[in-house]
Amino acid sequence: MPAPRSLTLPAATARPGTPHAPTSTAAPSARQVFRRDVQGLRAVAVLLVLAFHAGLPVPGGFVGVDVFFVLSGFLITGLVADEVARTGRLRLARFYARRARRLLPAAALALVAVVAATALWLPVTRWRDVAGDVVATSLYVVNWRLADRSVDYLAQDAAPSPVQHFWSLAVEEQFYVVWPLLVVALVALARWRGRRVSRRALVAGVLAVGGASLAWSVSLTAADPARAYFVTTTRAWELAAGALLALLAHRVARLPAVALRAAGWVGLALVVVAAFTYEAATPFPGLAAALPVGGTVLVLAAGVVEPGLRPLTVRVLQPVGAASYSLYLWHWPAVVVATALADGEPTTRELVLAVALSALPAAASYRLVERPLHTSARLRDSTARSIALGVACTLVGLVAAALLVRAVPTTPDDVDAPGAQVLREGWTGPDASTDLDRLVPALADATQDVADLYEHGCHQNALGTQPAACTFGDARSGTVVALVGDSHAGQWQPPLAA
Known part of the structure; x- marks a missing residue:
């Protein structure tokens, strides 16, 4: 039986004058080519989300998350397919080590800050819930916790969690775990059958997963929109859309340049239309998500061989796109704290100020944590060290959550708490404003009473x-x-x- 060959990925045909024509036998991928339009698209996506959460007139700015989903599917699949094409296999440990080095340190720092901010500025009645959210976030399953809470009657009026924005990162992390495993399974199957790992098999797998997810997304959005918004199964098709483009990049590159540019402009228009016409009442994701998802795919397709849409390559967007992950991590906790300090009714001006100020720790996190650790030669050369770093970052979040729970004030067993009598006129006991921890039940238990x-x-x-x-x-x-x-x-x- 002949030895099986690696995945064959024909190269895209470079057009004359293309400044970043691919030179390997693989289709263009994020590993081989730095695309300024992708960086610009990241900037657009995070700015839409920030504007939405700041209360600016961008009612559908939440579609920026869908842009990120497509980008993740496209870039990660490009990296995976590139490695399989070059080596005939995918080294899972090395793949997960790269992801851990790239994402977990900055996330751990943000979670520690969230716990500190919770203890300083949020009411004690929220501490246990926030700690539970931090645990789920550290394990990247917070989207499922939020989905369960969305259908919990007693949680209907609960204030948003300061780590609620991690739901989308949880979806992506789950994709990073599952998708490489599917690729490895396909490679193993091909080796067992003594055949090449075909692109067609990968495309078929993506179509099967994406099609099932889209059908489920439409169904669940109609039946239970609150839950449908958070769960991974309704969002997988968005990542699959980007993955499909990555696998078919060689075919897309054969299309006329004029057609690709026109498609890119149409795609950018679709994203903008969704951002300014969608609102909280729009059934989402479902079919409505097809607008930003399809638009993002078209924008990415326009830059498969050509430089991409010019507005996305401008210099001003590049640093924003580079720091988009840190900006996303830090802006939402600032919004939650500002809302709490304003007794639940912040003005647009206060929200804008909170988001603007969050750019300071985001910039520091990007320059001092995210970028140095991601590009560290010492970590890059050692899969074990990178994985150890990821485990340590996960433990940081878990320990921070445990400390927050431990700090929750409780009524001592040996204290005869006066209860409601502290409110009686003429009460001569402890001052109610400074000794509220003597109440029974304790304030921290009020939401469970x-x-x-x-x-x-x-x-x-x-x-x-x-x-x-x-x-x-x-x-x-x-x-x-x-x-x-x-x-x-x-x-x-x-x-x-x-």
Whole structure:
């Protein structure tokens, strides 16, 4: 049986005058070519998100996240396909080490800052929830936690988490874990059959995953839009769209330059239209996400061989694109803190100021943490050291969360707390404004002080179709009280049961 060959990726045909014509036998990839238009697209994406969260008139600025998804799918698939084409295999440890070195140190620093800001400026009633969010964020599953909370009746009015923006990073990290494993499986299958690893197999895999995800996205968005927004399964097709372009780049490069440029301008227009016409009430992602996703694919296609759209290559956008990850990490905690300091009703001016000030720690994080560790020769030359760094960064987030939980004030067992009497006129005991930790239940437990019926699943959610029935108290007492209704009726369950 002949030895199997590596993945064959034919080169794109370079046009005369192309300043970054590929020289290897692989299709253009992020590893071989630095694309200024990609950097500019990163800048546009993060600026849309920042403007949206700052309350500026960009009601659909959240589509910047979808632009990032397509970019990640395109760039990561380009790197993976390039390595398989050159070596005939994909070294998973080295791949994960690169990702850890690139993403985790800056994220860990941001999480430590979030914990510190929570202890300084957020009410103690939120500390435990934030700590749980930080744990989920450190393990890159916070999007699933947020999805569960979105359908939790008791959490409907909860303030946004200071790490809520990590949901999109969690989706990308899960993609970084799963997609290389699928590629390795395809390579192993091809070797077992004694054949080449075909591009067609990769394309088929991407289409299968992307198609199923798109169908599920449309279905779940219609049925449960809050949950659909966060879960990975409704977003995978967006990353798959970028991956598909990366795999078909050699075919795209054969198209006329005029057609590619025109498609790029159309794509940029689609992203802009979505950003300025979509709003919070737009069913999303579903089919609505096709506008920014398709637009991003067209913009990327325009730069497969040519330099890309000129507005995206301008010098002013390059540093913003380079620091887009750090800008994204730091802006949202600043918005949450500003909202808390303004008693939940910040002005647009205050939000803009918060986002603007967040650029300072973001710039410091980029220059002192993200860039140095990402480009460190010592780490780059040692997969083990890079993975160790990633593990350490994960532990930093977990430890910070544990310290925040430990700092939650609780009522000492040996204290006879006066409870509501601290509010009575003429009270001569401890000052209520300085000794609130003596209250029973403790303030930190106020959000958990709810009727027992929720714990036992006696309260149906908005999508439920079957009544839920529970019995409390002593059925032999001879007195039966039927309590039927919503949460307003549910508040009477504890005293009636007693």
